[in-house]
Amino acid sequence: MTLYKAPIADTMFVLREIVGLDAHNNRPGFEDATPDTVAAILDEAGRFAEEVFHPLNQSGDRQGCTRAADGSVTTPSGFREAYRQFREAGWGGLSADAAYGGQGLPHVLAAAVNEYLSSANMAFAMYPGLTRGAIAAIEAHGTPEQKAAYLPDMIDGRWTGTMNLTEPHCGTDLGLLRTRAIPRDDGSFAITGQKIFISAGEHDLSDNIIHLVLARIDGAPEGVKGISLFIVPKVLDDGTRNGVSCGAIEEKMGIHGNATCVMNYDDAKGWLLGEAHKGLRAMFTMMNEARLGVGVQGLAIGEIAYQNAVDYARQRLQGRSLAGKAEPGKPADPIIVHPDIRRMLMTMRAINEAGRALVLHSALKGDIAHSSTDVAEAAEADEWLSLVTPVIKGVLTDKGFESAVMAQQVFGGHGYIAEWGMEQFVRDARIAQIYEGANGIQALDLVGRKLALNGGKAIMSFFGEVGRFCEENRADPAMARYTKGLKKGLNDLQQATGWLMQNGPARPDNGGAAATDYMHLFGLVALGYMSARMALAAHRRLAAQDAEDAAFLKGKLATAAFFMDRLMPETAAHLARIASGADSLMALGADEF
Numbered sequence: 362m363t364l365y366k367a368p369i370a371d372t373m374f375v376l377r378e379i380v381g382l383d384a385h386n387n388r389p390g391f392e393d394a395t396p397d398t399v400a401a402i403l404d405e406a407g408r409f410a411e412e413v414f415h416p417l418n419q420s421g422d423r424q425g426c427t428r429a430a431d432g433s434v435t436t437p438s439g440f441r442e443a444y445r446q447f448r449e450a451g452w453g454g455l456s457a458d459a460a461y462g463g464q465g466l467p468h469v470l471a472a473a474v475n476e477y478l479s480s481a482n483m484a485f486a487m488y489p490g491l492t493r494g495a496i497a498a499i500e501a502h503g504t505p506e507q508k509a510a511y512l513p514d515m516i517d518g519r520w521t522g523t524m525n526l527t528e529p530h531c532g533t534d535l536g537l538l539r540t541r542a543i544p545r546d547d548g549s550f551a552i553t554g555q556k557i558f559i560s561a562g563e564h565d566l567s568d569n570i571i572h573l574v575l576a577r578i579d580g581a582p583e584g585v586k587g588i589s590l591f592i593v594p595k596v597l598d599d600g601t602r603n604g605v606s607c608g609a610i611e612e613k614m615g616i617h618g619n620a621t622c623v624m625n626y627d628d629a630k631g632w633l634l635g636e637a638h639k640g641l642r643a644m645f646t647m648m649n650e651a652r653l654g655v656g657v658q659g660l661a662i663g664e665i666a667y668q669n670a671v672d673y674a675r676q677r678l679q680g681r682s683l684a685g686k687a688e689p690g691k692p693a694d695p696i697i698v699h700p701d702i703r704r705m706l707m708t709m710r711a712i713n714e715a716g717r718a719l720v721l722h723s724a725l726k727g728d729i730a731h732s733s734t735d736v737a738e739a740a741e742a743d744e745w746l747s748l749v750t751p752v753i754k755g756v757l758t759d760k761g762f763e764s765a766v767m768a769q770q771v772f773g774g775h776g777y778i779a780e781w782g783m784e785q786f787v788r789d790a791r792i793a794q795i796y797e798g799a800n801g802i803q804a805l806d807l808v809g810r811k812l813a814l815n816g817g818k819a820i821m822s823f824f825g826e827v828g829r830f831c832e833e834n835r836a837d838p839a840m841a842r843y844t845k846g847l848k849k850g851l852n853d854l855q856q857a858t859g860w861l862m863q864n865g866p867a868r869p870d871n872g873g874a875a876a877t878d879y880m881h882l883f884g885l886v887a888l889g890y891m892s893a894r895m896a897l898a899a900h901r902r903l904a905a906q907d908a909e910d911a912a913f914l915k916g917k918l919a920t921a922a923f924f925m926d927r928l929m930p931e932t933a934a935h936l937a938r939i940a941s942g943a944d945s946l947m948a949l950g951a952d953e954f
Contacts, residue, residue, distance in 0.1 A: 362419060362782070363415075363418065363419065363669050363781075363782035364668060364669060365410070365411055365415045365480055365481050365668060366407075366411065366668060367403070367406065367408075367477040367480075367481075368664060368713075369403045370913060371717060372403055372473045372476075372721070373399070373400065373403065374895070374917075375718045375722075375895070376399065376469070376721065377396075379718045379721065379722055379894055379895065379898070380721050380725045382394060382467075383396065385467075385728075388467075388728065388729070390456070390465045390467050390728070390732065391728075393465075393466060394466055394470060402455075402466075402474070403470075403473060403474070403477075405450075406452070406474040406478075409447075409452070409477075410477040410478050411481060413446055414443060414478055414481035414482040414485055414486065415480075415482055417437065417439045417440060417443060417482055417485060418481065418482040418484075418782075418785075420437060421436075421437040421485060421617065422484070422615075422617045422618060422789075424438060424617075424618075425437065425617035425618065426564070426617070426618070426619070426620040427610075428563075428607060428609065428610045428620075432606040432607045433563065433565070433607075434563040434564050434565065434607055434620045435564075436564050436565055436566060436618070437617075437618050440485060440566065441566060444485075444488065444518075444566040444567075447489065448519070451464060453489045453492060453493070453516060453518045454516040454517065454518075456468045456470065457493075457512075457516040458500065458512070458516075461508065461509075461512035461516050462512075462513045467724075467728045468724050468727050469721055469724040469725045469728055471724075472657060472720055472721060472724035473721060475654065475661075476660060476661050476720070477661075479658050479661035479662075480661035480662070480664050482618065483616060483662060484618030484619040484789065485618055486658075487560055487616065487619045488521055488561045488564065488566055488619065490654050491521070491524065491560055491561050492515055492520075492521045493650065493654070494522070494524060494648075494650040494651045494654070495515065495571055495573050496512060496515050497646055498524075498573055498590070498644065498646045499515075499573075499592070499634065500512065501643070502635035502643040503592075503634060507632070507634065511592065515571060519567060519568050519569070520567050520568060520569040520570065520571055521561060521564075521567040522573065523559055523561055523562055523570060523571070523572050523573065524559075524573050524644065524647050524648070525562075525575065526538075527556060527557050528557060529555065529557055538554075538575060538576070538577065538588065540552065540554025540555070540556065540574065540575065540576040540577065541553050541554060541576060541577060542576040542577065542579070542589060542591060542631065543578075543579050544578070548632070549631060549632050550576075550578070550630075550631050551631075552591055552593055552605075553628055555608070555623065555625055555626070556623070556624045557611070557623050557624075558611060558621060558796070559621065559622045560620075560621050560622075562607055562620060562624045563595075563607035563620055563622050563624075564620045568596070569595050569596045570594070570595040571593075571594050571595075572592075572594070573593075573634065573644070574590070574592075574626065574631060575590055575641075575644060576589060576631075576640075577589070582638065585641055588640040588641055589635075589636075589637050590633070590634045590635055590641075590643040591631035591632060591633055591634060591640075592631060592632045592634050593605055593626065593629050597630060603630055604627040604629035604630065605625070605626050605627075606625050606627075607620075607622045607623065607625075608622075608623040609622070610622055610623075611623065614791060615787075615788030615789040615792055616788075616789050616792055648797060648798070649750055651797045652753070652797045652798065652803075653720075653724075653727075653754070655754050655793050655796065655797045656720065656754045656756075656757040657757075658758065658790075658793045659754075659760060659794075660713060660716045660717060660720060660757050662761040662765055662786055662790040662793070663709060663716065663757075663764035663790075666709065666765045666768035666769075666786045666790075667709040667768065669782065669786075670705070670709065670768035670771040670772070670783075673771060673772055673775075674695065674706060674771055675697050676695060677695060677773075678691060678692065678693040678695055678696075679696045680694065680696070681694050682694050682698040683699070683700070696771070704927075705771055706771070707927070708767065708928065709764040709767055709768065710920055711920050711921075711924040711927075711928060712760045712888065714892070714895065714920055715888035716757050716760065716888060718894070718895060719749070719757075719887055719891050720753060723746055723753060726743075726745045726746045727742070727746055729742035730742040730743040730746060741822065744819035744822065745819065745822070747814060747819065748820060748823060751798075751804065751806045751880065752880060752884050752887060754797065754798070755807075755881075756880060756884030758793035758794045758800060759800060759881070760884075761790050761793060762790040762793070765783070766787055768786060769783040769784060800877070801876070804876035804879065805876050807879065807880050808865070808872050808875065808880075809872060820858060823887075824851065824854075824855060826890075827851050828851060830844075830847075830893065830894070831844045831847055831851065834897060835848070840896065840900065842922055842925060843892070843896045843921055843925055844893065845925070846893075846924075846929040847886070847889045847890060847925065847929070849929065849930075849932070849933075850885055850886045850889050850929045851886055853933055853936040854882055854886045854932065856936055857875070857878075857879055857939045857940075861879065868942075868943065870943035874942065874943035874947070875938075875939040878938045879935070879939055881935055882935035885928065885929060886932065888928075889925065889929050892920070892921040892924045893921060895917050895921060896922075898917075899914040899915075899917040899921075900918070
């Protein structure tokens with residue numbers, strides 16, 4: 362079986378040094394997030410992930426979900442009992458509104474717990490993860506009656522939730538959807554159509570499933586302007602089964618423990634959520650929540666892949682160190698002595714540590730955007746979150762997949778064998794690059810929409826924040842290595858942004874051709890900024906000469922140095938590709954491929 366240990370010390374370091382959790386104790390929900398309480402929650406969440414979720418990861422993958430003739434779906438052995446424990450422990454309501462039964466703690470804490478659960482068992486963690494997104498949409502757009510009717514049971518976990526967007530002919534271009542909604546005399550709608558790729562669409566973990574379904578009301582405008590969002594329960598208030606059923610379970614590459622369903626709606630009873638014809642606005646509340654959650658999945662797979670690769674590299678004996686025998690008493694040295702193995706392990710480690718900081722820092726911005734009474738502060742936090750959401754989703758899932766592949770490579774031939782678990786990480790990680798908007802779409806969103814947000818205010822604010830950090834710390838000899846690399850990456854990002862502003866409007870293909878490189882260039886700078894900030898915190902604590910965790914802090918410095926030496930230089934290659942434009946990329950006609 363694979364191993365997993367929740368990275369609690371690293372999470373606590375980020376919460377203290379990067380998020381600055383203690384400085385926000387005057388905000389709603391933060392007053393209860395004392396250092397002792399946070400430590401206790403993370404310790405228990407880590408134990409739960411390690412002991413309850415993770416033992417079911419490989420067995421759930423092998424067994425998968427099964428569909429009966431009546432359309433009911435059974436999850437893998439052990440899932441129901443584990444979900445019962447999850448529900449009784451209250452993990453699903455950690456950051457949910459206390460008015461509806463939640464614990465009202467900061468979302469940043471829930472994001473940390475979500476990482477642990479997703480590392481331990483990504484497929485299982487998707488069931489409550491999708492429910493959180495549905496809760497967010499109902500909280501933001503539901504009527505008081507809808508909130509009272511659905512939120513308490515969903516927060517408790519008695520009911521779960523889904524999002525239903527995709528149709529067989531219609532993926533990203535939702536303007537093409539055909540699912541119909543016909544008004545009924547009682548104020549409800551009759552929903553008819555088919556949705557595919559619906560994660561957790563049918564299962565045996567909860568008493569009810571609340572589907573959020575995009576459909577077009579008869580007579581609505583064509584395209585995206587005519588789409589509405591509906592609440593469609595699996596079971597109605599009177600206990601009868603609604604006209605919604607699982608037509609099939611998709612046979613897919615990974616996440617076998619999650620029931621990915623074809624959902625059929627046949628005059629199913631549904632209720633409008635939000636305004637008619639403005640369903641995308643309501644659905645995007647859930648999608649943005651989901652995109653951040655998928656970014657966490659990329660981080661989570663990267664973390665568990667790294668842990669297993671390190672453990673194997675310490676034990677596997679193969680060859681001798683290039684510098685001479687590292688362990689003369691053994692027939693060979695452990696492969697962790699070899700530079701190329703170190704290259705892979707350090708790359709995984711550097712991305713994971715910086716990615717965790719970026720996720721938690723951004724989750725704090727979400728808390729501020731939702732709770733701050735300072736309008737300017739809330740707007741700034743929302744701009745940050747809007748800007749980095751496609752980066753977190755796109756970059757961390759690409760890097761998570763790369764980490765899973767590198768871990769497989771560390772294992773060599775064993776990495777290709779199912780019993781060792783690495784090939785499952787590769788299969789599971791792959792979907793995160795595709796769903797909730799494929800990563801190419803995330804890149805286009807960043808370049809086409811987010812850079813121009815509020816006249817470019819968000820990106821300019823990011824440039825200013827990173828630039829100030831470099832300027833304030835460049836004279837410190839201990840920080841020169843980090844600020845020099847970060848400033849070079851920032852310069853490349855600013856040049857790339859300027860090139861897009863000059864060359865994008867005249868020829869839109871230039872923006873499209875640059876998008877993925879720009880997203881990854883941005884990601885390197887954002888991750889590098891987090892890495893440099895962690896290095897600064899580590900230096901300060903070591904300089905105080907009272908740090909009990911000196912080895913941990915020195916590891917932070919080494920990891921940040923590796924990031925600047927070996928990863929940040931990639932910004933130059935991204936810039937060069939961006940500046941080459943679209944000519945060679947678009948040169949061939951469609952029939953010439």
